[in-house]
Amino acid sequence: MVDTEDLKSSSSRSTGSSPVLGTTKIIQKLPINNYLMLKIRLSRVGRKHVAKYRVVLTDHRQSAKHGFIKILGSYDPHTKTLVMDQAEADKYIATGAQYSDTLAKIVAKNK
Numbered sequence: 588m589v590d591t592e593d594l595k596s597s598s599s600r601s602t603g604s605s606p607v608l609g610t611t612k613i614i615q616k617l618p619i620n621n622y623l624m625l626k627i628r629l630s631r632v633g634r635k636h637v638a639k640y641r642v643v644l645t646d647h648r649q650s651a652k653h654g655f656i657k658i659l660g661s662y663d664p665h666t667k668t669l670v671m672d673q674a675e676a677d678k679y680i681a682t683g684a685q686y687s688d689t690l691a692k693i694v695a696k697n698k
């Protein structure tokens with residue numbers, strides 16, 4: 588036979604610092620570039636057969652479509668038009684971010 592006092596005391600016990608199953612950990616956000624390898628790359632938007640791209644700042648491991656940190660501009664491949672906040676991009680380049688190979692070629696052509 589199980590003593591009900593033992594069940595009550597065991598279920599109301601505090602778990603202390605160990606995480607409870609089903610809870611999520613809150614990760615403290617660190618300043619950008621202290622822990623990330625950042626890339627400035629293209630993320631496709633637009634409909635089928637009418638491609639347009641956003642120029643986005645993202646962690647190199649994240650998807651450019653959903654995991655970006657900031658939108659820096661846009662690129663239209665049909666008209667070869669690049670609209671980008673160059674001062675903002677240069678700020679991130681100075682702190683260690685890198686252009687993707689494709690975007691580096693586009694930026695070099697548009698300078």
